[in-house]
Amino acid sequence: MIERSLIRRLTSGLVPAVPYLWLGVLFLVPFLIVLKISLSDPAVAQPPYKPVFEWSDIAGFLSALDFENFALLTEDDLYFRATLSSVRIAAVSTLLLLLAGFPIAYGMARAPERYRSLLVALVILPFWTSFLIRIYAWIAILKPEGLLTQALMGIGLISEPLxxxxxEIAVYIGIVYAYLxxxxxxxxxxxEKMDDTLLEAALDLGSTxxxxFWxxxxxxxxxxxxxxxxxxxIPAVGEFVIPDLLGGxxxxxxxxxxxxxxxxxxxxPLASAVAILLLIILVMPIVIYRDVEARRVEARP
Amino acid sequence: MNRRLSLFNVTSLVIGFAFLYLPILLLVIYSFNASRLVTVWGGFSTQWYGALFRNQSLMEAAWVTLRIALLSATLATVLGTLAALALTRYGRFPGRTLFTGMVYAPMVMPEVITGLSLLLFFVAVDFDRGFWTITLAHTTLTMCFVTVVVQARLMTFDRSLEEAAMDLGAPPLRTFFSVTLPLIAPSIVAGFLLAFTLSMDDLVVASFNAGPGATTLPIKIYSQVRLGLSPEVNAASAILIGIVTLGVISATLLSKRSTLNSRRNAH
Incomplete structure (x- = not known):
């Protein structure tokens, strides 16, 4: 009997332990390695950085780490401009997304109930189609002699190819399209959960x-x-595919x-330093997001 | 409640959905274009589909991608379900805060960071890059999505069924397999399908972790797209869109059936 309950406790202990261990090894440890390599020096070797970790020489290993790469990031204003322009592009795109997304979400919430789950499925469907392919589709549309130009010239709205x-406009279009x-x-x-009687009451009391709405x-x-x-x-700041394919x-x-x-x-090492920089920019938004999500999950009935 | 669609609501829905679907539709239409120029219509033809299936390296990449997606989605489903159980059924275990952080972080983390960190890890432990590194990376990336889907289901279903089974003397493992698992099965399948499509789709993480032996379809497509538009890519995209559409429709139907079942159980 004792033996059986021991086995039981062991098997039930495995439930959190297995995914915990997996994420620890393949998420947390890689992270620490990025941090370490961002403090290393580039080398013409395989792997292309030094020092390489040796248990026998921990002191030598630690003393070889320095902040050179981060100093390089501050010296070359390329990284400063890239950071600024990432945050700006992400912020403008988020605003555009809000402007485009709100009327759609509002229309969905006011649609008859039997259509709503269909509308939700229709919003999700393109999101599961390949990101790369959806961005690729826009190249054919936005090209100088592309489909948008052909359409607009066809109805006589423009006389010269767009x-x-x-x-950067193409990058905004791509982000809004992909993240909608x-x-x-x-x-x-x-x-959807909003109580319509509130709006009716406001209208009855003479509000415009x-x-x-506001x-x-x-x-x-x-x-x-x-x-x-x-x-x-958050993902827009670190976006790679959209600026690479649609941006100049x-x-x-x-x-x-x-x-x-x-x-x-x-x-x-420099790439790792850039990754750490990107993470520092995103720590605040990610923490806020996690907080909002946790509250949302707990608030659910 | 009397909710009526105004003209403004209808217009914004029509424009919104046209914006979402027109580019995909155009892409599929132009995959049947006879002309090599992707943006000039030259008549109907299925020649690019033929060319696609004769393209040895593209077909090889598709096969690798499919195997990675199947394997990583299976692993992610097991790990993600365990993580969801841990988060909903284990209360406060040591290190729970770190655990929740690690479960949710990969979902919002920029892919360039996830890809780079995993690659540096594989290099540090001297693991050859290729099929297995992409599989492990995709498992890590997609398991959190499975967790979220299964967790949502575990939180809404009737706990008294589990308690009844335990009261009647069923050991925890037996209770899990004969009561809990059948109830959450649809969400597990939905989670698997999400993990599968995410893996099929991923370019960034796969690029970092690919080796000389293993190139996936998105990596292949990306390198062709950088050289310019190609009707073969249109054809490949149209096929992928078809597969994903089928997958999402079946996932939606499954989750619908599961909500119907849970409603029936509640009565």
Missing amino acids: DILNT PFMVLPLYATL PWRS TITVPLAMPGIVAGSLLCF SETLMIGRQLWSEFFSNRDW
Whole structure:
């Protein structure tokens, strides 16, 4: 009997232990390694950095670490401009997403109930289609002699080909397009629960629709607005594929910088330092997001 | 409650969904284009699909991608379900805060960071890059999505069923397999499908962790796209879109059935 309960306790202990161990080894440890390599020096060797960790020489290992790469990040204003422009592009895109997503989520929340789950499925569907493919689709549309130009010239709206591809405008279009479900779904979740009688009461008391929108709908939708904005802003800052395929060579973004330090310049320590920089920028939004999510999950009935 | 769609609501829905679907639709239409110029319509043809299936290296990459997706989604489903059980059924265990952090972080972490950190880890432990490194990386990336899906289900279902089984003397493992598992099965399947499509789709993490022996389809497509538009890529995309559409529709139907079941159980 004692033996059986021991086995039982061991098997039940495995439930948290297995995923815990997995994430510890493949998420936490890799992270510490990034931190360590960001303090190392690049080397012409395999692996291309030094010092390499040796248990026998911990003191020598520690003394060889320094903040050189981070000093380099502050010296070359390329990284400063890339950081600034990433945050700016992500912030503007988030605002555009909010402007585009709110009317859609609002329309979904007001649709007859039997259509709502279909509308939700329709918002989710493109989100599961390949990100890369959805961005690729826009190249054919935005090209100078592409489909948008053909359509607009066809109806006589413009007489000269539009040259949007490889500009920042194309990056905004790409981010808004790719992240729209991330914005619409949290907004819809809060708007759907909204009590319409509040709006009716406001109208009865003589408030204009515009005013009741700002004093009732927006404050009630705030949790969705915050969750959706963070859900778009955080990955947008580190975005690589969209600026690389739709942006021009002058579209600076930090994710793209990390990629080129790693793949083109083969400077692993500098790439790691850029990763740490990106993480420092995102720590605050990620912590706030986790907080909002935890509260949302607990608030659920 | 009397909710009515105004003209403004209908317009924003129509424009919104047109914006979401037109680019994908155009991509699929132009995959049947006879012309090599992707943006000029030259008549209907399925020649690019033929060219695609004759493209040896692309087909090889597709096969690798499929195997990685199946394997990593299976691993992620097991690990993600265990993590969801740990978060909903184990109360406060030591290190729970760190655990929740590690479960949710990969979902919002920029992929460049996840990819780079895993690669540096594999290099540090001297693990050859290729099929297995991508599989392990994808498992880590997708298991948190499974956790969230299964956790949502575990939190809403009727605990008294589990308690009844235990009261009647069923040991915990037996209770799990004969009561809990059948009830959460649809969400586990949905989680698996999400993990599978995410793995099929991933470019950034796979690029960092790919080796000379293993190239996935997104990596192949990306390197072709950088050189310019190609009708073969359109055809490959159209096929992938078809697979994902089927996957999402079946996942939606499954989760619908599970909510119906849980409603029935509640009565």
